[in-house]
Amino acid sequence: xxxxxxxxxxxxxxxxxxxxxxxxxxxxxxxxxxxxxxxxxxxxxxxxxxxxxxxxxxxxxxxxxxxxxxxxxxxxxxxxxxxxxxxxxxxxxxxxxxxxxxxxxxxxxxxxxxxxxxxxxxxxxxxxxxxxxxxxxxxxxxxxxxxxxxxxxxxxxxxxxxxxxxxxxxxxxxxxxxxxxxxxxxxxxxxxxxxxxxxxxxxxxxxxxxxxxxxxxxxxxxxxxxxxxxxxxxxxxxxxxxxxxxxxxxxxxxxxxxxxxxxxxxxxxxxxxxxxxxxxxxxxxxxxxxxxxxxxx
Amino acid sequence: xxxxxxxxxxxxxxxxxxxxxxxxxxxxxxxxxxxxxxxxxxxxxxxxxxxxxxxxxxxxxxxxxxxxxxxxxxxxxxxxxxxxxxxxxxxxxxxxxxxxxxxxxxxxxxxxxxxxxxxxxxxxxxxxxxxxxxxxxxxxxxxxxxxxxxxxxxxxxxxxxxxxxxxxxxxxxxxxxxxxxxxxxxxxxxxxxxxxxxxxxxxxxxxxxxxxxxxxxxxxxxxxxxxxxxxxxxxxxxxxxxxxxxxxxxxxxxxxxxxxxxxxxxxxxxxxxxxxxxxxxxxxxxxxxxxxxxxxxxxxxxxxxxxxxxxxxxxxxxxxxxxxxxxxxxxxxxxxxxxxxxxxxxxxxxxxxxxxxxxxxxxxxxxxxxxxxxxxxxxxxxxxxxxxxxxxxxxxxxxxxxxxxxxxxxxxxxxx
Numbered sequence: 238x239x240x241x242x243x244x245x246x247x248x249x250x251x252x253x254x255x256x257x258x259x260x261x262x263x264x265x266x267x268x269x270x271x272x273x274x275x276x277x278x279x280x281x282x283x284x285x286x287x288x289x290x291x292x293x294x295x296x297x298x299x300x301x302x303x304x305x306x307x308x309x310x311x312x313x314x315x316x317x318x319x320x321x322x323x324x325x326x327x328x329x330x331x332x333x334x335x336x337x338x339x340x341x342x343x344x345x346x347x348x349x350x351x352x353x354x355x356x357x358x359x360x361x362x363x364x365x366x367x368x369x370x371x372x373x374x375x376x377x378x379x380x381x382x383x384x385x386x387x388x389x390x391x392x393x394x395x396x397x398x399x400x401x402x403x404x405x406x407x408x409x410x411x412x413x414x415x416x417x418x419x420x421x422x423x424x425x426x427x428x429x430x431x432x433x434x435x436x437x438x439x440x441x442x443x444x445x446x447x448x449x450x451x452x453x454x455x456x457x458x459x460x461x462x463x464x465x466x467x468x469x470x471x472x473x474x475x476x477x478x479x480x481x482x483x484x485x486x487x488x489x490x491x492x493x494x495x496x497x498x499x500x501x502x503x504x505x506x507x508x509x510x511x512x513x514x515x516x517x518x519x520x521x522x523x524x525x526x527x528x529x530x531x532x533x534x
Numbered sequence: 535x536x537x538x539x540x541x542x543x544x545x546x547x548x549x550x551x552x553x554x555x556x557x558x559x560x561x562x563x564x565x566x567x568x569x570x571x572x573x574x575x576x577x578x579x580x581x582x583x584x585x586x587x588x589x590x591x592x593x594x595x596x597x598x599x600x601x602x603x604x605x606x607x608x609x610x611x612x613x614x615x616x617x618x619x620x621x622x623x624x625x626x627x628x629x630x631x632x633x634x635x636x637x638x639x640x641x642x643x644x645x646x647x648x649x650x651x652x653x654x655x656x657x658x659x660x661x662x663x664x665x666x667x668x669x670x671x672x673x674x675x676x677x678x679x680x681x682x683x684x685x686x687x688x689x690x691x692x693x694x695x696x697x698x699x700x701x702x703x704x705x706x707x708x709x710x711x712x713x714x715x716x717x718x719x720x721x722x723x724x725x726x727x728x729x730x731x732x733x734x735x736x737x738x739x740x741x742x743x744x745x746x747x748x749x750x751x752x753x754x755x756x757x758x759x760x761x762x763x764x765x766x767x768x769x770x771x772x773x774x775x776x777x778x779x780x781x782x783x784x785x786x787x788x789x790x791x792x793x794x795x796x797x798x799x800x801x802x803x804x805x806x807x808x809x810x811x812x813x814x815x816x817x818x819x820x821x822x823x824x825x826x827x828x829x830x831x832x833x834x835x836x837x838x839x840x841x842x843x844x845x846x847x848x849x850x851x852x853x854x855x856x857x858x859x860x861x862x863x864x865x866x867x868x869x870x871x872x873x874x875x876x877x878x879x880x881x882x883x884x885x886x887x888x889x890x891x892x893x894x895x896x897x898x899x900x901x902x903x904x905x906x907x908x909x910x911x912x913x914x915x916x917x918x919x920x921x922x923x924x925x926x927x928x929x930x931x932x933x934x935x936x937x938x939x940x941x942x943x944x945x946x947x948x949x950x
Contacts, residue, residue: 286759311759317752322548333540334760378756 238299239263240386240417245284245294247277254280255441257294262417262434267408269432269449270421271526276438278421279314282388285419286311298386306336310384314391314421316375320364324355324374327363328381335382342381349377353403369400376404380411387411389420393427405430425523437526444529453519460521461490461498464514465505472508476501481524487514537761541769542776549740549777558736562785570792577798595643598670599626599634602649606657607683610649617678621645621670635662642668647675657683723871723896726821729782731864731892734828737778738836738860739853741771745840745930746849763931768923771833778829817898820908827915828891832860834919834926841933859888867893884911887918 240262247254255277262268270278283289285296287303296303303309319327325346332342350356353373358366363374372395379387392408393401408431411418422428428435429449437445445452461478463469464487473480478490478501492498498517505512520528549555598621600611611623626634626646634646642664652658659676663669681702688698745767748754757766839853867889870879883889884897890911897903 288755288758305760305762309759311756313752313755315752315755317748317754317756319548319753320751321552326547330540330544331756331760334537334757336536375756 238265238385238417240268240285240296240298240419241300242281242285242296243294245281245296246292247280247284247289248292253441255284255438256443258436258438258443259294260434260436260446262419265415265417266412266433267418267420267431269428269435270419270438271423271425271428271435271522272421272438273423273530275440276423277441278423278438279390280441281438282311282390282419282421286388307386308382308384309386309388310379310382311388312375312379312390312392314394316372318363318371318375318378320362322363323360324350324363324366325359328374328377331378332381337382345381345383346377349380353377353407368395369397372396372400373403376407385415385417387416387418389418391421391423393422393424425521425526429522435522437529439530445525449522452525453522456520456525458495458498458517458519459491460518460524461492461501462514462516462518463488463490463512465510465512467510469505469510472504472510473501476504492517537765538769538772541761541766542773545744545770545773546776546780549774550780555777555781559781559784562781563788566785566789566792567796570789570796574796574798596621596645596670597643598623598645598647598675599630600624600647600649601626601628601631602657603628604649604651606649606651607679608686610679610682613682614647614675614678618670618675638662638664638669640664645669647679649679719899723899726895726899727864727867727871727892730821730825730828730895731860733778733782733825734832734891735857735860737774737829738832738856740777741774741833742836742840742849742853742856744770744774745837746843746846746852749841750844750846764927767834767837767927767930771830771837775826775829775833779826782825817895820898821895823912824891824894824915827912827919831887831891831915831919831922832856834922835859838926838929838933841930863889864892867896871896885914887915890915 242261243259244257245255245259246257258277258281260268270281272278280289284291284294285303286309287305298307298309301307322330325343328346328350329339329342332345333339337345347356347359350359353376355366355370355373355377358370363371366374376392379389389408392404396404408418408420412431418431420428420431432449435446435449435452436443460481463473469488470480473488473490477497478492481489481491483489492501495517502512502515598614598618600614600623602610611625614621614623631646631648634644638644638646644664645668646660646662647670648660648662649657650660657679659679661670661672661675663672685698685702688701689695748757761769835856836853839856840849842852843849863883863886866879866886867883870883870893880893880897883893884907894908894911898908
């Protein structure tokens with residue numbers, strides 16, 4: 238199974254919303270579409286699904302153009318559920334629209350509601366649920382027909398920590414079940430956690446893409462996270478380290494490479510300071526993103 | 535087809551549970567109950583009225599001051615009192631005319647009659663009331679005073695009483711209608727035209743609101759990846775139509791029961807019996823067909839209106855063009871009903887697809903319509919529905935996922 242997107246382009250009037258985006262997903266997992274608001278993530282997903290027509294380019298699932306009849310699920314960024322309808326009733330409706338028969342849709346909806354801890358609300362009018370629970374209902378409507386290919390547009394936005402953890406676990410479960418997930422997000426830490434492959438979009442243009450591990454390896458070891466009981470700022474300055482971020486009990490520095498980190502450690506030990514934590518790291522996705530987007534700006 | 539039926543069933547179920555549907559059904563039932571109970575109450579009050587001989591003299595609160603400074607009309611107060619029994623006539627003082635007028639400004643039960651001389655020396659009568667709805671009938675009062683003045687004048691010139699009375703007598707007459715106008719058919723025709731108009735408007739608005747709500751609440755984005763926009767649109771329109779039909783049939787059934795129970799046998803309005811005799815199988819069948827076709831035509835247009843808006847508060851302005859077409863067509867139909875002589879207007883409204891659903895039920899109940907006219911009218915309407923549906927689906931598909939800036943027809947044309 239594979240998802241292939243080739244040179245999709247979309248303009249709205251004179252504004253180019255997405256400029257020739259291409260990527261491929263050949264194995265189950267999570268693919269990340271990253272970008273700031275207005276970067277073109279949602280437009281890309283909508284073009285892939287055929288919700289809006291692309292000016293040029295194509296997308297295919299298993300070599301065939303994507304149609305409504307294919308087994309995919311889509312959770313839009315702006316949640317769309319019937320507020321005045323009971324939870325189970327609308328889930329059954331969405332399931333039936335995806336080709337399920339009533340009792341199949343009902344069983345699947347109840348199973349997913351139990352899995353996400355909202356089974357008790359099945360006969361409740363949706364508007365009476367909390368936002369987090371409404372989002373779970375939206376997610377169930379996306380997964381009710383057990384799709385192979387799932388599109389999640391900003392799935393974590395607006396969720397509280399408890400629901401983020403719930404969704405996190407669900408995404409891992411879905412990956413374990415062999416699902417292909419395309420997830421858009423502007424939350425870099427989230428994408429970094431899940432995605433093997435990414436595309437970074439900025440103002441509709443692809444500014445970086447590929448395997449996240451390889452991208453980060455390409456940058457080498459550029460960060461040093463140090464936690465000590467004494468103040469080490471003067472030693473770090475002397476060693477030529479540049480402070481990236483100072484937190485309550487640890488500091489992160491920019492380094493030129495492993496050698497620099499090694500000599501800094503020697504200096505600390507010579508000064509009688511033994512670090513509690515000493516981690517040489519690749520740059521975070523957030524740093525890479527800011528660097529790339531900053532270069533574009 | 536399965537998706538259309540799924541959308542249809544969901545729309546119908548949702549609609550029937552909505553407060554607006556329940557409340558409107560209750561209000562219509564109450565109205566039907568009242569309308570059918572009124573004739574029974576009227577008849578009951580008529581039978582309960584005591585014999586005319588036993589009637590107590592009426593106590594009137596109306597007062598009319600009569601001022602005739604020159605004494606031009608003798609016995610005026612007595613004659614007016616005998617002819618206009620609901621008003622007490624009092625002799626007024628010429629010097630108080632201004633005072634009477636001040637009272638009349640705020641008191642609708644007070645009137646003033648002033649008799650003065652015109653240039654020829656004949657009486658000139660001025661009647662003052664608060665407004666044209668209050669006080670005494672000036673026309674009738676002037677007739678009474680004119681008759682009295684002529685009587686007095688002729689009598690003073692030695693004409694005998696019988697001759698004067700003969701000269702002032704009016705010939706009796708009766709008005710007959712040679713045509714076959716059925717009052718109940720006329721009344722029913724107007725009622726059904728109104729009902730069709732309100733049903734088409736009400737349920738068309740429902741379609742528009744439903745589409746706009748799904749679009750603005752972003753449910754549409756979830757729906758549109760599952761079903762083609764055309765299937766959503768058709769399912770939704772059929773669902774709302776079935777809901778309207780269900781309510782319409784329920785009301786007709788309830789109205790029939792009320793009619794049977796409450797309308798007394800042989801009840802008449804202006805001397806004409808109120809019956810459902812004008813309703814034949816043919817007229818009922820075609821009224822039903824025109825309701826369905828009219829609803830389909832307007833619901834498609836309304837769905838497009840709903841698909842145009844990005845914010846629900848813009849819905850009314852988006853619906854304005856369709857509402858104007860509907861109102862214009864309704865009034866064209868209505869005026870052609872009223873102006874029975876204008877066959878040209880009636881022909882036009884019969885064939886124009888936007889007005890034929892409103893006028894045809896009336897024509898079917900009140901005129902002899904040829905089968906050819908009926909067939910042509912329905913054919914034009916069906917062809918129009920097909921064209922409007924095809925166009926509506928295209929516009930709906932292109933506009934239903936467009937948010938933000940107002941959707942321009944030029945852009946839609948490019949996309950379709």
